[in-house]
Amino acid sequence: MPYATNFDSTWCKQVSNSLLAWFAANRRDLPWRVHYRPYEVLVSEVMLQQTQMQRVVFYFTRFMTRFPTLQDLAQADLDEVLELWQGLGYYRRAKNLHSLARKIMADYDGKIPSSCETLQTLPGIGPYTAAAIAAIAFEAPCVGLDANVLRVLARLFDCEEDVSTTVGKKIMEDLALKLLPQGRACEYQQALMELGALICGRSPRCRQCPWETSCLSHAHGTVSQRPVKAQAVSRLVRYQMAGLVFDTQKRLLLCRQPDTGIWANLLTLPDCEATQDKLSCGHYQAFLAKKTGLLGKAQNWHLTLKHSYTKWQIFLQVWAYIVPQAKVSAPFVWVEPADFSRIPMPSPHRTALQRYLDNFSENIV
Ligand code: SF4
Structure with missing residues (x-):
């Protein structure tokens, strides 16, 4: 029955x-x-x-x-x-x-x-x-x-x-x-x-x-x-990288997402896919240079965050860089330090920014 x-x-x-x-x-x-x-x-x-x-x-x-x-x-x-x-x-x-x-x-x-x-x-x-x-x-x-x-x-x-x-x-x-x-x-x-x-x-x-x-x-x-549970589905693993890219004016580089996708219309840290063996400062620097023309000097700081979304288990590695002042074109924008807290960002990116500011706020604000 x-x-x-x-x-x-x-x-x-x-x-x-x-x-x-x-x-x-x-x-x-x-x-x-x-x-x-x-x-x-x-x-x-x-x-x-x-x-x-x-x-x-x-x-x-x-x-x-x-x-x-x-x-x-x-x-x-x-x-x-x-x-x-x-x-x-x-x-x-x-x-x-x-x-x-x-x-x-x-x-x-x-x-x-x-x-x-x-x-x-x-x-x-x-x-x-x-x-x-x-x-x-x-x-x-x-x-x-x-x-x-x-x-x-x-x-x-x-x-x-x-x-x-x-x-x-x-x-x-x-x-x-x-x-x-x-x-x-x-x-x-x-x-x-x-x-x-x-x-x-x-x-x-x-x-x-x-x-x-x-x-x-x-x-x-x-x-x-009760309730009878479906068999647990194991999540698929993905590796991603993102950068906290500041210029010498302490502005932060963000990327406007298109109006589709999980972060539609948000401003995010510029990010890219990676594989486990490519999680490195150099891999991200190459990505940044290709997408924006900016050559970043890496800071002695990085972190890895783990978060999940639908079927994905995501490992996100974030590095920090300082770059010279330069113009960027869409979808990239520079954001002033006074606006950091009011910009809607995905929570892993917000967490990375906050952790960096907790350690190095004197550099930025
Ligand atoms: S409805 Fe839930 S809490 Fe209430 S008696 Fe049944 S199992 Fe217990």
Whole structure:
């Protein structure tokens, strides 16, 4: 039996009522849970993609202060949006949010669509985010299945399917909809997410759970095996190099990325691919000379950072150089020291710059 089938409408009602009562008593106060305005729900859901709730609170509040309406966001420069996003990571979300605001102003008379299907046609809005926005902002009868929600439901129904697969997600969606209390999609969606975040996490606290007596995996002693995990995929290794290239005016050389790719539109340290045996000061110097004509004098400083992205495990080696003052052409630009902290940069590059400045700030500022 891949999942439980022995529940009736009375059981479903009991389960959803206990969840909503628990949520009413335990919900965290969050800035986007005050008015449930569609624009606020939209921004919060985009920020919450791949980011922890506590981190989002600060960024959300600041974003709303600067762009209180969808129209304000649509009229802003992308650079300003990226600047406010700095530190949240996954900058593509900021770019999508900006394009989405412009599209809604142009095509939907400034009104955020309420249907899950239409929301999914907007930039950066996938099935989960669309369903969550439709449920929370418009009480649409749908359920967004993020990792928290999938975990909780997989345990409640003791599901033996891998819920990261299309089949597993469809099973979970059907079951989640059976529990959905009519006209209360907003509370229900958030209650599921909150239960997953606060009670039914990696180490579930079943004694404090409103579903302790209903939960099938708890009854069957299979909680630790739910959700069923897909086989871990090992990451592919990549080696990259980047340079902190300063001129004698202490300006830093940056590179404007094109509008596609993981760092679309950001300013980054000039970087290049390498192989493990080519990670060297000389390899980067040759790259820099070829791309910009600049001949750098290496500083007695370098570091290697490890970070991962989707299927990649990346080893990034960063060296520092001083070069003579010279003009550079696009996509390269010189940035003044006073602007270092406000430039939106990918976090590994930001980390490298910060570590260098922590050691040698007297050289630069
Ligand atoms: S009883 Fe335990 S396993 Fe079941 S939903 Fe609650 S916390 Fe999760």
